[in-house]
Amino acid sequence: MATWSIAELEALATRALERAGAGTAMAQATARALVDADSQGLASHGVARVGQYAKHLANGRADGAAIARVVRSKGGAALIDAGCGLAFPACALAVAEAMRRAREFGVAYSGVTNSHHFGVAAYHLMPVARAGMVGLAMGNSPSAMPAAGGRHPIFGTNPIAAVFPRRAAAPLVVDLSLSEVARGKLMVAAKEGRAIPLGWALDRDGRPTTDPKAGLEGSMLPSGGNKGAMLALVVELLVTALTGAAFGAEASSFFVDEGNRPRIGQAFLVIDPDALAGADVYAERVEALVGEMLSDPGVRLPGARRDALAAKAAGAGIEIPDSLAADLRRLAG
Numbered sequence: 001m002a003t004w005s006i007a008e009l010e011a012l013a014t015r016a017l018e019r020a021g022a023g024t025a026m027a028q029a030t031a032r033a034l035v036d037a038d039s040q041g042l043a044s045h046g047v048a049r050v051g052q053y054a055k056h057l058a059n060g061r062a063d064g065a066a067i068a069r070v071v072r073s074k075g076g077a078a079l080i081d082a083g084c085g086l087a088f089p090a091c092a093l094a095v096a097e098a099m100r101r102a103r104e105f106g107v108a109y110s111g112v113t114n115s116h117h118f119g120v121a122a123y124h125l126m127p128v129a130r131a132g133m134v135g136l137a138m139g140n141s142p143s144a145m146p147a148a149g150g151r152h153p154i155f156g157t158n159p160i161a162a163v164f165p166r167r168a169a170a171p172l173v174v175d176l177s178l179s180e181v182a183r184g185k186l187m188v189a190a191k192e193g194r195a196i197p198l199g200w201a202l203d204r205d206g207r208p209t210t211d212p213k214a215g216l217e218g219s220m221l222p223s224g225g226n227k228g229a230m231l232a233l234v235v236e237l238l239v240t241a242l243t244g245a246a247f248g249a250e251a252s253s254f255f256v257d258e259g260n261r262p263r264i265g266q267a268f269l270v271i272d273p274d275a276l277a278g279a280d281v282y283a284e285r286v287e288a289l290v291g292e293m294l295s296d297p298g299v300r301l302p303g304a305r306r307d308a309l310a311a312k313a314a315g316a317g318i319e320i321p322d323s324l325a326a327d328l329r330r331l332a333g
Helices: 006-020 024-039 047-058 087-105 121-130 183-192 212-217 226-240 279-294 304-316 322-332
Strands: 002-004 069-074 077-081 107-115 134-139 153-155 160-166 169-176 264-271 318-320
Touching: 002 006, 002 322, 006 024, 006 047, 006 318, 006 322, 024 047, 024 087, 024 121, 024 304, 024 318, 047 183, 047 322, 069 087, 077 087, 087 107, 087 121, 087 264, 121 134, 121 160, 121 169, 121 264, 134 226, 153 226, 160 279, 169 279, 169 304, 183 212, 226 264
Parallel strands: 077 107
Antiparallel strands: 002 318, 069 077, 107 264, 134 160, 134 264, 160 169
């Protein structure tokens, strides 16, 4: 394992993405997001994705020259077209638009269409929390889970995240995919030659499997059974029917080099607490609930582990496997 500083790893990932065809701004925004994931211990959404993104850029599944833009807007709503580029610049624009409109209208909803994989959902909400507002993020992804009672994959793992700012403390950060585990964990296990636990995935014939490659070729199991599948349906509709984005079943898998442009969707909801009961009441209620939660010694606040790991990485750097470092160096030329 090699240890890299955050700046070194961002620079290497940026060079690799630029060499694959991404414009400088797109490459930098993407590299920042991926390295941030690694700093929080989320390797499945970290620089291990650079090779995948580079292949998609090189093969035309993602347009490195795309410029995200607002294509429709009305009051507290805005639609951003990612132009089939990597998702991070479009998501940043969508969040900025939602924040600006929430300050004016109290609440705002920004949708992103013609997009790509957007990484760790909560990453996009950090500016919202820093501004003292509440945020939700969600997105669909290529089909990986069946509908409730169904057999063939229709919905993606469809992550959803929320941030709740706190008074003089790190925000509460809830971030989860609606499959039993994120599909990226199977990708990492497959690369490392590790088995996965039963209950994570089915093979292409619908049988439980411990082989991550078979799981990637088959389907993921929803978290909470049919309830998870129903929540995946909610996310799917919120980020596609409202934005015109592609359904997960219409997008080729992220885990193959060849395929169509995914054109999937994301959405961000931002709420200004001052527009409702007021910022002071909001802060008091959050702290009261946090205090009740922490009255049980076994409770860990959501986001606390990520914050601790990120603080450590800022000083000590990030460890990545030697094989991954070699891949990044090769991609960066």
